[in-house]
Amino acid sequence: MSAHPPLIPKHSHALPMKVGTRGSPLALWQTRHFLSTISAVCPVMATGPVFEEHVIATSGDRIQDRKLADVGGKGLFAKEIHEALLDGRVDFAVHSLKDLETELPPGIVLACTLKREDARDALILGPHGGQASSSSPFDCLPAGATVGTASVRRQSQLLAARPDLNVTTIRGNVQTRLARLRSGEFAATLLALAGLRRLGLEDQADVVLDPEAMVPSAGQGIVGITVRAADEDLHELLAAIEDAEAKAVSTAERALLAALDGSCRTPIGGHARLLPTGELQLTGLVARADGSFLLKRSLHGASADAARLGRELGDSLRADSPADIFS
Helix, strand or coil, rough: CCCCCCCCCCCCCCCCEEEECCHHHHHHHHHHHHHHHHHCCCCCEEEEEECEEEEEHHHHCCCCCCCCHHHCCHHHHHHHHHHHHHCCCCCCEEEEHHHHCCCCCCEEEEEEECCCCCCCCCEEECCCCCCCCCCCCCCCCCCCCEEEEECCHHHHHHHHHCCCEEEECCCCHHHHHHHHHHCCCCCCCEEHHHHHCCCCCCCHHEECCCCCCCCCCCCCCCCEEECCCCCHHHHHHCCCCCCEEEEEHHHHHHHHHHHHHHCCCCCEEEEEECCCCCCCEEEEEEECCCCCCCCEEEEEEEEHHHHHHHHHHHHHHHHHHHHHCCC
């Protein structure tokens, strides 16, 4: 947390300032965590609250019967929130950074990243999912088992390790997916450990997957805050709660994504971490959804060079991947 003195929002913004968010339980947890964090650097105003949450329904939340890749990609989780930000209905927007597109609409900037929760994925087993194994993390799954996931990144890595598995689409919030799993509809599913932790559901994770076994999504476990590019006073306010490590790793991971420029149908993974030496290590992955091709590489260098490392690794992966992967 920053040692900045309390900051008073400029009078150009009417109070309370409005914070846009999706309405899922996880999105609301993240928004309230942001409000708690930013309120700590703002004085209590006698006139009432400084911030107020505003739930915005997004296309990504409404469309539950199709893969995101078939209806416009993960940008559907932010489209209506971007619109509310641009037309002034909200002043801040809170996002799961992994769901925020790499190229933001003109006039909107990613102004702040909060401290990263655990970036790893978790395997959750259903009633017929077998028992967790101490050897290969996927050995516990029975031959031909059906695994539910909406992520082509997870699907590709799972099938590369276990081509016998049947991977099918599962959509909905964390609680919905767990309920469908418990009903026996799937043998297993994969979820971000960060989301389970934030919802108090970490005990549902049967196997926590090492980032080398399952490269996480770029930005996974990080909450990102967007504002209008012209709102310089809000940039100053957010600088007081920016987490330096989250900024460095997310900069590298998002630069990797930008260099690869894959579609939402392209399985891409990106995971950066700070080494004990202070250097940054970035791992990137490109694959085919069916797991028939998978290329994974790592690069390390100074954290100040995070953007360059991301571009360099992305260019390397793109150069050595089949062209059809990015079509």
